[in-house]
Amino acid sequence: TPGVGKKRQLLMKTIEKALSRLTTAYICVSQFDYDLGVQSGVITSAHPARVIHNGVTALVSAKKVNNTETFVLSMAARFDAPKRQDLLIQALTYLPENLPIVCHFLGDGPAIEACKTLTHQLNLDAKVRFYGVVDNVQKYYSQSDVGVLISDYEALPISLVEALAQGLPIIASNVGGIQELIDHNGFLVANDTQQIAEKILTLYQSKKIAEVKTNSYQVYQRHYTEHEMLEQTQAYYLRCLA
Structure with missing residues (x-):
């Protein structure tokens, strides 16, 4: 790829x-x-x-109250190539300082310490939180406003499918099969910090964020449920065995 x-x-x-x-x-x-x-x-x-697209079962949990002050971005990924948490951290510096935006990073890996250092150097400690390995990504997504994945290359990441299952708008690198997850429910971006920041700001200011969230969940229901994945996989195995 x-x-x-x-x-x-x-x-x-x-x-x-x-x-x-x-x-x-x-x-x-x-x-x-x-x-x-x-x-x-x-x-x-x-x-x-x-x-046959990756599929997940949507976690039923309490949703984030839309009128809460903090706008939460969440990126679930290992801190290692090809993931680019560093670009998302740098993108935050292009946002107005007074915006109540925080970024949650879910995952661990060899690059996490460098990303923590970068966060401190850019004076973003109040806006970035590192949660390490978590048991249930969707639980954290349910308390978020946007699912983000910045990466140098991908196939079709389950982390974004899980974000769709929680009805989250998506901001993600335009690589691999990620474009297949986007249908009026977010933005594809180049791995450019200013462009990433621009799309974050667009979603933060959007008056149609509820509509975008609905679009995300509909994309999930149409193409990315675990039931659909298993049904198609079983049918293909039976066809091959025949």
Whole structure:
């Protein structure tokens, strides 16, 4: 996938083509991955594939009260490549200081200390909170206003599917299959700190935020429920076995 080093790309293609002889069919979690498979010659008429999106079950929990003063951004991701929590932290410096916006980071990893240092250097300690590994991401999303994922490359991240399940607007990097999650329910961004900040401000100021949240949940219900994923997967296995 774009963003992965050339040597690793070549290695992965070689392994996939070698294993294709043992493969009846492929399941791709996004149309983006399917197209990559076709372009690389891994997915062929002899070794077909089907797109079955990642799905989750929505957690039923108390929703955040819309009129609460603090506007909460949440990013759930490991602190390691290809995730770019550092860009989201830097983006906060382009927002007016008096805006009641805080950013919650869920996850751990080797880059977390560098991100904590960056937060302190930019005087953002009051606006950034690190929660480490959490048991249930959706519980935290239910008390958030926006789901964010800034990344150098992706397939179709479950963290954003979980954000959809809680009806959150999305701000995410325009990489991999992420565009398949967006339908009038948020923004795709370049990995540019000013552009990220601009979209955060747009959602904060939006008078139609309730409509955007409804759109997110409808996208989830149409394409990303666990039931739909399991049903499609079982049907594809049965087709291949037949």
